[in-house]
Amino acid sequence: MFGRYSLYFTAFAVVVCLLSLMGVELGHAILYLTSPTSWVLEIFYDRMSVPAKMGWIYLTTIVFWYGVGRLTDYLVAKQASQETD
Numbered sequence: 001m002f003g004r005y006s007l008y009f010t011a012f013a014v015v016v017c018l019l020s021l022m023g024v025e026l027g028h029a030i031l032y033l034t035s036p037t038s039w040v041l042e043i044f045y046d047r048m049s050v051p052a053k054m055g056w057i058y059l060t061t062i063v064f065w066y067g068v069g070r071l072t073d074y075l076v077a078k079q080a081s082q083e084t085d
Contacts, residue, residue, distance in 0.1 A: 005076065006069030013065035017058040035061040 002010070013034070020031040032038045037060040041053065 003070065003073030003077075005072040006066055009065040009069030009072070010062060013062045017061055020054075021058065031057070031061065034065075036064055037061060 016030055016034050019025050020028050025031070028038075032042075035057055037057050041057070045053075
């Protein structure tokens with residue numbers, strides 16, 4: 001289920017979400033920089049009115065980075081198989 005990169009990217013997203021959830025980072029700055037969902041939400045909503053949607057942002061951030069990791073795993077495996085042929 002998890003390849004090398006999908007594990008790393010997902011772990012990164014989980015750590016960012018946990019830091020934001022615990023309030024360690026001031027103003028959710030790291031989350032807003034690493035979450036494509038927050039980029040889209042900022043187009044339609046003010047950043048300060050988003051806290052009601054934070055659960056959605058956490059979930060989509062983790063799913064997004066998992067998807068990026070899966071894509072990276074696929075591309076690395078494809079490149080490795082082409083090099084062996």
